[in-house]
Amino acid sequence: xxxxxxxxxYGLMALKYIAEHPEATALSAKDIAEAYHIPAxxxxxxxxxxxxxxIVKSHAGMNGGYSLLKDPRKISAFEVIFAIDGPxxxxxxxxxxxxxxxxxxxxxxxxxxxxxxxxxxxxxNIHISDLVEEGRSRTVRELITIRATSGEKILQAT
Amino acid sequence: xxxxxxxxxYGLMALKYIAEHPEATALSAKDIAEAYHIPAxxxxxxxxxxxxxxIVKSHAGMNGGYSLLKDPRKISAFEVIFAIDGPxxxxxxxxxxxxxxxxxxxxxxxxxxxxxxxxxxxxxNIHISDLVEEGRSRTVRELITIRATSGEKILQAT
DNA sequence: CAAGTATACGACCGCTGGAGTCCGAATTCA
DNA sequence: TGAATTCGGACTCCAGCGGTCGTATACTTG
Ligand code: SF4
Ligand code: SF4
Numbered sequence: 001x002x003x004x005x006x007x008x009x010y011g012l013m014a015l016k017y018i019a020e021h022p023e024a025t026a027l028s029a030k031d032i033a034e035a036y037h038i039p040a041x042x043x044x045x046x047x048x049x050x051x052x053x054x055i056v057k058s059h060a061g062m063n064g065g066y067s068l069l070k071d072p073r074k075i076s077a078f079e080v081i082f083a084i085d086g087p088x089x090x091x092x093x094x095x096x097x098x099x100x101x102x103x104x105x106x107x108x109x110x111x112x113x114x115x116x117x118x119x120x121x122x123x124x125n126i127h128i129s130d131l132v133e134e135g136r137s138r139t140v141r142e143l144i145t146i147r148a149t150s151g152e153k154i155l156q157a158t
Numbered sequence: 159x160x161x162x163x164x165x166x167x168y169g170l171m172a173l174k175y176i177a178e179h180p181e182a183t184a185l186s187a188k189d190i191a192e193a194y195h196i197p198a199x200x201x202x203x204x205x206x207x208x209x210x211x212x213i214v215k216s217h218a219g220m221n222g223g224y225s226l227l228k229d230p231r232k233i234s235a236f237e238v239i240f241a242i243d244g245p246x247x248x249x250x251x252x253x254x255x256x257x258x259x260x261x262x263x264x265x266x267x268x269x270x271x272x273x274x275x276x277x278x279x280x281x282x283n284i285h286i287s288d289l290v291e292e293g294r295s296r297t298v299r300e301l302i303t304i305r306a307t308s309g310e311k312i313l314q315a316t
Numbered sequence: 317c318a319a320g321t322a323t324a325c326g327a328c329c330g331c332t333g334g335a336g337t338c339c340g341a342a343t344t345c346a
Numbered sequence: 347t348g349a350a351t352t353c354g355g356a357c358t359c360c361a362g363c364g365g366t367c368g369t370a371t372a373c374t375t376g
Contacts, residue, residue, distance in 0.1 A: 186351070186352085187351090187352080188351090202353085203353095203354080203355095205352095206352080206353065206354070209353090216352060216353080217351090217352080218350095218351060218352045218353075219350070219351060219352075220349070220350035220351055221350080221351080222350080222351050222352060223351080223352085
């Protein structure tokens with residue numbers, strides 16, 4: 001259930017790695033791949049996707065590589081995942097709007113859409129700068145505070 | 159990204175349907191399947207899974223079917239999804255503990271685990287009774303209130 | 317300019333796992 | 347007993363993920 005693709009995983013790792021090495025003007029895909037023992041070619045493709053949406057900048061030629069284009073604090077996990085895996089969400093109706101032929105008879109669609117929204121906002125509030133900080137300062141208390149109240153208490157018609 | 163399986167989807171729909179019809183002692187899988195236009199056989203298997211974990215009770219024989227075993231308010235979306243799709247989570251390392259061979263070199267694992275935790279708690283706070291209410295009282299303000307603060311502000315070493 | 321090194325990009329492929337089907341056995345009601 | 351129904355596993359089908367390859371292209375250095 002609810003799996004995050006490995007590509008997105010790699011993408012986040014790579015971004016974190018780049019953010020941790022601001023001294024380098026550009027980091028080649030191969031370097032990053034070797035640092036984490038992940039297939040270089042695959043990482044390259046991922047970074048290309050990220051370059052396309054303007055998260056990262058690519059420098060061709062020797063001593064080339066990738067460098068951050070945006071402030072690490074401004075890059076949310078959401079947009080990274082979105083750029084890599086596309087607009088795929090839990091409901092599978094919702095985004096493709098109506099591929100699931102049950103869209104009208106389904107009564108569960110709307111509540112799930114709200115759950116969807118919730119998860120999205122969680123991811124949107126996580127930035128790769130947070131991941132970097134995570135590595136430096138040990139034992140973090142809480143990265144996210146979430147308070148999801150039980151619903152039925154808030155549930156009231158307007 | 160982050161897809162919820164259709165089986166889990168169906169499971170939630172079925173449970174909601176059963177919860178909406180407390181007058182019936184038992185509802186056959188076929189009836190529910192026809193109501194939502196989903197394959198009956200598949201739904202049957204889903205309900206069997208739910209019966210196994212004690213969420214629902216199966217009655218064999220004619221006029222048989224399934225009935226809720228627990229209070230709708232006590233059945234969380236989390237346990238339903240868990241029962242159907244198994245312990246599959248976003249990280250894919252985390253639960254299978256160490257199938258991803260990068261577990262040690264990966265620096266992103268822990269933050270993601272926390273995200274995982276967050277999403278889980280969201281699902282745990284949603285019960286099928288909420289879904290039923292959703293259908294009756296129109297225009298619900300908010301089923302879930304979430305406040306995910308930006309992390310870095312809370313981020314402090316102990 | 318030419319060589320060498322890097323990314324760019326699309327085609328390609330094996331395989332896992334989700335979606336769905338089938339069928340025989342067990343169970344219960346009439 | 348017989349009809350109706352669930353039970354449960356085995357099975358097929360196929361989209362999509364993870365990963366590879368090859369070629370085109372762009373840049374740097376000498
Ligand atoms: S069954 Fe309902 S919630 Fe699920 S994909 Fe179809 S319309 Fe959306
Ligand atoms: S790359 Fe890291 S976060 Fe992703 S599955 Fe492997 S250990 Fe877990």
